[in-house]
Amino acid sequence: MSVTIENLSYIYDKKAVFKKNALFDVSLKVEDGDFFALVGRTGSGKSTLAMHLNGLIRKQTGVILIDDFDFDKKINLKALRAKVGIVFQYPESQLFADTVALDVGFGPKNLKLDPKEIDARVRDSIGAVGLDYDEIAGKSPFELSGGQMRRVAIAGVLAMKPEILVLDEPTAGLDPQGKKDIMELVSSLRSSLKAVIMISHNMDEVAKYCNKVALMDEGRLVGVFTPRQLFRDDTVERYGLLLPSAVSLAHKLKAAGVINDADILGEDELVAKILEAKNIK
Amino acid sequence: MREIALGQYYQTSSIVHSTDARVKLLISIAYLVMVFFVETYIGFGVLAVCFLLTVFASRVPLFKVLKSLKVILFLAFFTFLMTMLFYGGAKKTVVWEWWIIKIYEGQLYACGLVLLRLVFLVLGPTMLTFTTTPVELTDGLEWLLKPLALIGIPIHSGALVMSMTLRIIPNLIDETDRIINAQKSRCADFDSRNIFKRAKAMIPILVPLIASSFRKADELADAMDSRCFVGAKNRTRMRKLRFTWRDPIALILFAAEFTVILWLKFNFFPFVDLSTVGWIV
Amino acid sequence: MSLIEFDNVTFSYRAGLRPAIKNLSFTLESGETLALIGHNGSGKSTLARLCNGLLIPDKGEVRVDGQSTRGKNVFDIRRKVGVVFQNPDNQTVATIIEDDVAFGPENLGLKSEEIRKRVDDALESVGMLGYAKRDPFRLSGGQKQRVAIAGVLALKPRVMILDESTAMLDPLSRREVMEVVYDLVRKENMSLITITHFTEEALEADKVLVLDGGEKYMEGGREVFLKSKELASIGLTAPTAVRVADALRAKGLDVARDVLYDEDLVKALCR
Numbered sequence: 001m002s003v004t005i006e007n008l009s010y011i012y013d014k015k016a017v018f019k020k021n022a023l024f025d026v027s028l029k030v031e032d033g034d035f036f037a038l039v040g041r042t043g044s045g046k047s048t049l050a051m052h053l054n055g056l057i058r059k060q061t062g063v064i065l066i067d068d069f070d071f072d073k074k075i076n077l078k079a080l081r082a083k084v085g086i087v088f089q090y091p092e093s094q095l096f097a098d099t100v101a102l103d104v105g106f107g108p109k110n111l112k113l114d115p116k117e118i119d120a121r122v123r124d125s126i127g128a129v130g131l132d133y134d135e136i137a138g139k140s141p142f143e144l145s146g147g148q149m150r151r152v153a154i155a156g157v158l159a160m161k162p163e164i165l166v167l168d169e170p171t172a173g174l175d176p177q178g179k180k181d182i183m184e185l186v187s188s189l190r191s192s193l194k195a196v197i198m199i200s201h202n203m204d205e206v207a208k209y210c211n212k213v214a215l216m217d218e219g220r221l222v223g224v225f226t227p228r229q230l231f232r233d234d235t236v237e238r239y240g241l242l243l244p245s246a247v248s249l250a251h252k253l254k255a256a257g258v259i260n261d262a263d264i265l266g267e268d269e270l271v272a273k274i275l276e277a278k279n280i281k
Numbered sequence: 282m283r284e285i286a287l288g289q290y291y292q293t294s295s296i297v298h299s300t301d302a303r304v305k306l307l308i309s310i311a312y313l314v315m316v317f318f319v320e321t322y323i324g325f326g327v328l329a330v331c332f333l334l335t336v337f338a339s340r341v342p343l344f345k346v347l348k349s350l351k352v353i354l355f356l357a358f359f360t361f362l363m364t365m366l367f368y369g370g371a372k373k374t375v376v377w378e379w380w381i382i383k384i385y386e387g388q389l390y391a392c393g394l395v396l397l398r399l400v401f402l403v404l405g406p407t408m409l410t411f412t413t414t415p416v417e418l419t420d421g422l423e424w425l426l427k428p429l430a431l432i433g434i435p436i437h438s439g440a441l442v443m444s445m446t447l448r449i450i451p452n453l454i455d456e457t458d459r460i461i462n463a464q465k466s467r468c469a470d471f472d473s474r475n476i477f478k479r480a481k482a483m484i485p486i487l488v489p490l491i492a493s494s495f496r497k498a499d500e501l502a503d504a505m506d507s508r509c510f511v512g513a514k515n516r517t518r519m520r521k522l523r524f525t526w527r528d529p530i531a532l533i534l535f536a537a538e539f540t541v542i543l544w545l546k547f548n549f550f551p552f553v554d555l556s557t558v559g560w561i562v
Numbered sequence: 563m564s565l566i567e568f569d570n571v572t573f574s575y576r577a578g579l580r581p582a583i584k585n586l587s588f589t590l591e592s593g594e595t596l597a598l599i600g601h602n603g604s605g606k607s608t609l610a611r612l613c614n615g616l617l618i619p620d621k622g623e624v625r626v627d628g629q630s631t632r633g634k635n636v637f638d639i640r641r642k643v644g645v646v647f648q649n650p651d652n653q654t655v656a657t658i659i660e661d662d663v664a665f666g667p668e669n670l671g672l673k674s675e676e677i678r679k680r681v682d683d684a685l686e687s688v689g690m691l692g693y694a695k696r697d698p699f700r701l702s703g704g705q706k707q708r709v710a711i712a713g714v715l716a717l718k719p720r721v722m723i724l725d726e727s728t729a730m731l732d733p734l735s736r737r738e739v740m741e742v743v744y745d746l747v748r749k750e751n752m753s754l755i756t757i758t759h760f761t762e763e764a765l766e767a768d769k770v771l772v773l774d775g776g777e778k779y780m781e782g783g784r785e786v787f788l789k790s791k792e793l794a795s796i797g798l799t800a801p802t803a804v805r806v807a808d809a810l811r812a813k814g815l816d817v818a819r820d821v822l823y824d825e826d827l828v829k830a831l832c833r
Contacts, residue, residue, distance in 0.1 A: 267802065
């Protein structure tokens with residue numbers, strides 16, 4: 001089940017002078033198995049694009065193809081939203097129910113599933129985000145730590161059994177360990193999902209986990225790259241983003257003539273490259 | 282959506298904009314009283330001319346001002362219906378007739394007056410908000426209500442609360458938008474016809490909204506405390522309200538208008554024979 | 563006399579709860595910059611609130627310029643210690659930027675002309691003077707934080723505390739805000755405590771204090787960041803150059819011990 005977007009344009013307020021968050025003629029394709037990153041500075045249209053995918057925004061012009069949903073006609077929104085789950089920024093702020101189990105079960109209940117199925121899904125998804133069902137299910141979500149709340153919120157989306165998971169800056173506001181844990185979690189979910197789409201400002205994460213990156217700028221798609229292609233030169237810096245820290249270091253080493261090329265993504269590769277240049281095995 | 286909350290201030294520089302907010306507030310209040318003294322078409326003619334001159338001087342496009350009448354469309358229709366049904370005046374000349382419905386000339390005449398009053402009651406305050414920022418309004422109100430502080434009513438805190446409310450409303454609207462989107466993504470149903478179901482559907486929005494409002498209030502209180510806030514009472518103000526040469530002129534012009542209106546109503550200059558214009562009165 | 567002095571401070575939010583800060587002592591001198599790092603829940607934000615008397619220690623004492631926060635002159639202390647908080651949306655009180663910056667001086671009861679001057683100066687220092695009449699709501703996150711910094715500056719504090727003030731910003735805004743801050747600190751000879759878990763921000767400060775579970779874990783100059791193992795064990799990361807240098811040494815390459823910044827590593831490897 002791939003996602004195909006062709007010539008998608010969207011303008012919030014046609015009269016506004018500043019076309020912030022708008023989209024202009026965006027075309028891209030997300031295929032099964034992709035961990036797809038959407039990057040670009042704030043206001044470049046990433047979220048607008050994401051909200052098209054589950055029908056929160058009705059498309060104005062262009063083509064969206066997801067499974068057999070026809071975005072030109074009136075679509076069954078519930079069915080679409082069960083297929084495409086979105087985890088918003090700071091998702092812990094959407095928790096509301098008396099207990100964790102009820103909150104996670106909110107989505108399945110809205111899908112009118114039978115209680116047994118709901119219960120099974122709640123158990124599965126709480127487990128999937130690395131929390132202990134027996135310990136946590138009966139607690140109020142407001143008693144939990146920040147990191148746990150975020151996991152519960154993600155479980156709430158997973159409980160709908162989406163095939164495509166969209167995450168808007170899932171690690172925002174977390175400390176380094178928390179960031180790593182959440183990224184490992186998302187990465188572990190890939191096997192049970194068809195595709196993961198992640199909006200991110202953190203290029204280290206994009207370089208480490210994603211296989212494709214769409215770079216956006218002022219509502220336009222600059223291009224879709226593999227992380228290796230994108231970070232090979234200073235392209236991202238020209239669009240107001242930073243290079244991954246290891247790549248940035250590699251560029252400096254290359255400029256000083258320590259290594260011959262900066263064609264790396266992570267620290268391990270950089271270390272290997274330096275050792276190679278210094279003839280150490 | 283944010284625009285609504287921020288009021289409808291029309292940014293430009295004009296003699297009306299730069300008139301002191303206190304003067305504008307006083308005039309607006311007196312204006313509302315004045316409108317009730319107008320009982321003839323010639324009176325409304327005077328109002329209309331003065332109003333057009335004010336709009337012209339304020340540099341606010343006339344159609345923008347007239348657009349504000351949209352909010353009373355329903356009320357106007359209702360008023361029209363009521364006067365048609367319960368008109369008790371002279372039923373002489375029939376203007377229009379269909380089946381058992383008859384519309385008399387007197388009826389139309391009376392209805393027109395009621396509608397005009399309604400229109401001018403809306404237009405006055407509209408001009409005030411178009412030419413005065415919420416901050417100026419708050420400052421002006423605070424000054425005008427100063428005498429109340431003498432009898433122990435906390436005017437200064439009230440003004441601060443009002444300005445902070447204005448400040449926070451757009452944030453809350455944003456937050457509400459975000460929460461609604463998040464819950465919609467979990468297939469929450471906000472469009473049910475059943476009123477009880479609909480009320481229940483608000484819980485997943487209200488609980489997170491209230492939780493986040495408390496958090497906001499907490500953080501805001503910390504930020505205010507940190508900036509030496511010890512209560513609104515002993516604060517000084519950077520912006521001082523200053524009367525300028527424009528203000529007495531505005532007052533004089535308005536007083537002239539009011540005098541004309543009163544004259545039309547009470548005819549206290551009997552040496553001018555109003556009956557000469559009787560055909561329109 | 564130190565500008566800020568923590569003397570064996572213990573604080574818990576509720577009796578019986580694990581203390582958020584435990585037996586903590588440290589000092590900050592006039593003109594010094596200090597980075598306070600630690601994972602979420604290590605007591606960093608509590609510490610910020612202890613500095614300006616928003617919280618009062620259960621045991622021990624916090625002194626600002628010699629005055630205890632326990633005393634009656636907390637107003638005086640807050641004037642000297644300006645805090646910029648995390649969420650850009652929850653610190654502004656007015657719908658016009660210059661009114662918001664004026665909030666602090668207005669609380670001090672200053673004259674209108676003096677407030678005007680302080681507001682203009684503060685906005686000028688953070689490069690936001692051109693936005694004085696705008697609504698803060700429409701600014702970007704980084705600009706909002708610059709306005710918040712101006713709001714603190716207008717009080718003419720002796721020390722500025724950034725309580726994770728860049729945590730909600732994108733990387734570029736983060737840089738922009740930190741540049742403004744360090745420029746200011748140097749120009750005005752202010753002290754700075756920056757609370758963060760971004761190593762690159764912490765690397766700019768003269769001193770580092772690492773907290774874990776409310777207790778002091780490490781303290782010292784920038785060399786603290788060379789201890790990548792110790793940092794990793796409490797969920798923090800050392801700078802990239804330090805980690806790469808460590809890995810190279812493990813493979814037998816002789817790299818200088820004091821590599822901290824990217825530039826250090828370039829220099830060390832060029833030799």
